[in-house]
Amino acid sequence: MHKDSRYICWKITLYVSLFLVIILIPAYQLYLLITNIQNSLPRRYSITIALVCWLIYFYGFWKVGDFFPIKNTERKSIPDDTLIQFGMSRVGVLGVTIMAILSGFGAVNSPYATLFFFLRQVKDTDIQAAEKKYLQTLDIILNKKRRIIISQQQRTTNEQSSRVGGFVRRMLNTIANEIGISSENISILRQEITGLENLGRQLFLDIEDLYQERDRILYSKTWQGKYYNFMGYNFSIYCIYKIVMAIVNIILSRVGKTDPITYGLTLAIAYFNIKEIDIDFWYQQLSFFTVGIMIFFSIRGLLIQFLKFFRAVSNSVSRNNIVLFLAHIMGMYFLSSVLMLRMSLPEVYRNKITILFKSIDVAFYHRWFDVIFLVSGIASMVFLYFVHQANNSNVMLSTVITPSGTPNGSLPITSPISPGDMSGISGGISGSGSSRWTSNNNLYYRG
Helix, strand or coil, X not given: CCHHHHHHHHHHHHHHHHHHHHHXXXXXXXXXXXXXXXXXXXXXXXXHHHHHHHHHHHHHHHHHHHHCCCECCCCCCCCCCHHHHHHHHHHHHHHHHHHHHHHHHHXXXXXXXXXXXXXXXXXXXXXXXXXXXXXXXXXXXXXXXXXXXXXXXXXXXXXXXXHHCCHHHHHHHHHHHHHHHHHHCHHHHHHXXXXXXXXXXXXXXXXXXXXXXXXHHHHHCCHHHHHHHHHHHHHXXXXXXHHHHHXXXXXHCCCCCCCHHHHHHHHHHHHHCCCCCCHHHHHHHHHHHHHHHHHHHHXXXXXXXXXXXHHHHCCCCCHHHHHHHHHHHHHHHHHHHHHHCHHHCCHHHHHHHHHHCCCECHHHHHHHHHHHHHHHHHHHHHHHHHHHHHHHHHHHHHCCCCCCCCCCCCCXXXXXXXXXXXXXXXXXXXXXXXXXXXXECCEEEEC
């Protein structure tokens, strides 16, 4: 394809992407939100309200440019592609912010998640103690429910017998019934059962985490685990390098002029004194390869983080809104990648982007990325520190044994109890010596 045809297709792609990100997706998103909140509202009113909300959103989107130095002050003339530069300058602020937040979190979370150095030292005795505490909690819940059932049955029996007995018998039954209710206090028992059931669910999740940590410890001792641990150290060095370079760029107020591929090839050629290699050809191919790898892993990281978010809000938000939200974020992310990955492209293609965005101060987005990246990295360090401390404290708390109300206690089991494991053996209470299980509100306990 001719270079002029590629340039026209490139501009058309930008126009369509900006139209989707700025106009179509936000407007339809607002319309769906309004119709979900008010199903009985006529369609024309929903469209009118959505249009008003979109105008407010567009005004805020327009005013973003007043708070950030996104214009290139060296360019005094009116640009040819005003709409593209207006949209890209403002979408870039939001998209680069999202990229920097996710990159900062990933630069800190990736070493924490991949290196076995941060694993909790979980022993089999810790798991057995946590399981014993879980089973004892279930026994306490069962005992309290038995007391409620016995009290209710006694009350029903007394009421039936009082209808056929004499005056004195009815009085005695009434007195006994009142004494039984006051001693058991059913409402307080039910509150205690609710709290214990919540505790049981949390203990079950803690046991599952302990098993996962133990499996990771066992995996770290295999050859494959040692290989991934070694690669994790290499990736951690890269993450530390990114954080250090962000600090240096902020302190010195500098923006990189050469991409890492060009810099690396220059050093390699100077060191090995290579003269026969076609530098321009390999530079272009390696640059495109690097850009592809960066886009792939950045989009993968973005989707992983948003998948966790969608799981949390899937019950309260419709699927259409979730899909539109993801499309909106992905659109801003792709458009912002054009600004951020410009330095990784060969110079001939880099100049094309520079000409198209000539009224945009591209250096601002690099500085803004470094600032948000550093703030996100520091906040992620603090967050993961407290998470790590909380996980270690959960291991200690899981080994504390609570009284079960029975003299013999409960025997530890070899794996966490899940509804799938109990589906074939759950049942009712079959006597004091039975080891069968029954369920209540998805919480399994022994009968």
